[in-house]
Amino acid sequence: MIKLHDKYFKPFISAKQIDDALQRLAIEIADDLGDETPVFVGVLNGAFMVVSDFVKKYPKPCEVTFIKLASYEGFKSTEDVQRLIGLTQDLSGRTVVILEDIIDTGNTLAEIHRIFKNENAKALKIATLFYKPEAYKKDFKLHYVGIEIPNKFIVGFGLDYNGLGRNLPEVYQIKETQHMTNLVLFGPPGAGKGTQANFLKEKYNLVHISTGDVFRFNIKNKTPLGMLAKSFIDKGELVPDQVTIDMLNAEVEKNADANGFIFDGFPRTNAQADSLDTLLTSKDSQINAMIALEVEDETLVKRLLERGKTSGRADDADESIIRNRVKEYYSKTAILKDYYANQGKYFGVDGVGSIEDITVRLSAVIDNL
Ligand code: AMP
Numbered sequence: 004m005i006k007l008h009d010k011y012f013k014p015f016i017s018a019k020q021i022d023d024a025l026q027r028l029a030i031e032i033a034d035d036l037g038d039e040t041p042v043f044v045g046v047l048n049g050a051f052m053v054v055s056d057f058v059k060k061y062p063k064p065c066e067v068t069f070i071k072l073a074s075y076e077g078f079k080s081t082e083d084v085q086r087l088i089g090l091t092q093d094l095s096g097r098t099v100v101i102l103e104d105i106i107d108t109g110n111t112l113a114e115i116h117r118i119f120k121n122e123n124a125k126a127l128k129i130a131t132l133f134y135k136p137e138a139y140k141k142d143f144k145l146h147y148v149g150i151e152i153p154n155k156f157i158v159g160f161g162l163d164y165n166g167l168g169r170n171l172p173e174v175y176q177i178k179e180t181q182h183m184t185n186l187v188l189f190g191p192p193g194a195g196k197g198t199q200a201n202f203l204k205e206k207y208n209l210v211h212i213s214t215g216d217v218f219r220f221n222i223k224n225k226t227p228l229g230m231l232a233k234s235f236i237d238k239g240e241l242v243p244d245q246v247t248i249d250m251l252n253a254e255v256e257k258n259a260d261a262n263g264f265i266f267d268g269f270p271r272t273n274a275q276a277d278s279l280d281t282l283l284t285s286k287d288s289q290i291n292a293m294i295a296l297e298v299e300d301e302t303l304v305k306r307l308l309e310r311g312k313t314s315g316r317a318d319d320a321d322e323s324i325i326r327n328r329v330k331e332y333y334s335k336t337a338i339l340k341d342y343y344a345n346q347g348k349y350f351g352v353d354g355v356g357s358i359e360d361i362t363v364r365l366s367a368v369i370d371n372l
Pocket of ligand 1: 192214215216218235236237239240241242243247267268269270271272275318328
């Protein structure tokens with residue numbers, strides 16, 4: 004992922020794919036033109052890389068020249084195409100091939116046709132590396148198209164966003180969701196995840212999703228999901244993956260505009276971690292960090308028994324159920340430490356101390372991301 008000015012972009016078309024497309028175009032055009040010596044006209048600024056790479060692949064003699072037009076402001080195509088440098092040579096009787104980096108609305112193409120109307124060229128052909136069929140609003144024929152792309156803003160290989168990005172050898176697409184901060188708050192039951200999440204969500208303007216809380220809400224309201232989950236929760240066991248994953252996905256979808264999420268109590272298994280990656284990837288996002296609250300077992304049991312006196316939670320009231328929850332954590336969930344550590348995203352934090360001190364420790368990790 005890259006950032007240009009205020010926007011994030013993700014890799015979209017590789018240098019190799021571009022090279023292959025230009026190679027195909029060069030052969031196709033050379034075959035079509037036979038013995039003609041064409042004049043290739045590059046449309047500056049964007050097409051400078053296309054022209055340079057294309058003509059090196061063109062297998063026969065050719066001439067090369069440029070015109071300079073401008074039609075973009077930021078990342079919106081404007082109706083108003085300015086001609087900055089026009090044609091500087093006589094093209095009457097010549098076969099002209101326009102080389103464009105991208106054709107989207109077709110406004111620039113309309114200006115090109117205006118420029119060539121009185122030039123008496125023998126033929127005027129249009130070749131473009133990229134073409135956005137969904138955006139194209141004109142009727143001019145496009146003779147040669149390299150790669151069709153969806154109607155989303157791209158940068159790289161000559162294309163810019165407010166001046167930046169032209170030098171990139173590959174093409175990037177604007178991210179659907181701009182930057183999100185997604186945290187997994189990790190640790191055994193009783194580590195203080197819920198308590199800390201309540202402070203962090205305010206401080207960083209994130210949406211807190213506690214799968215345990217969502218289950219309890221469903222149990223209280225006697226929904227089918229609650230009924231199903233209750234049988235597992237009451238024994239201190241994990242609710243089956245698919246049930247939990249579907250519920251989590253629905254919670255994320257409910258908050259489509261979030262700046263990011265604090266996942267508390269999720270993921271708890273490898274399958275859940277994989278599904279979370281898939282979900283966030285579909286939003287052009289990712290988990291930034293797993294922050295684990297480290298607390299030793301006997302302290303956890305003591306804390307949970309204490310909480311059980313007021314929480315009303317059946318799974319906090321009984322020491323053997325509490326120990327089973329801790330056991331479930333070590334047998335099924337603790338392995339996720341490696342999952343995130345392997346991606347350089349695991350951060351352990353001492354979870355013993357005052358609530359304020361622990362918030363400070365967690366904030367230090369987040370501020371450093
Ligand atoms: P918690 O409030 O996070 O301690 O969760 C309470 C109980 O809800 C757990 O002991 C599980 O039975 C169930 N639960 C919560 N999150 C998950 C999850 N990600 N996967 C499976 N079960 C879960």
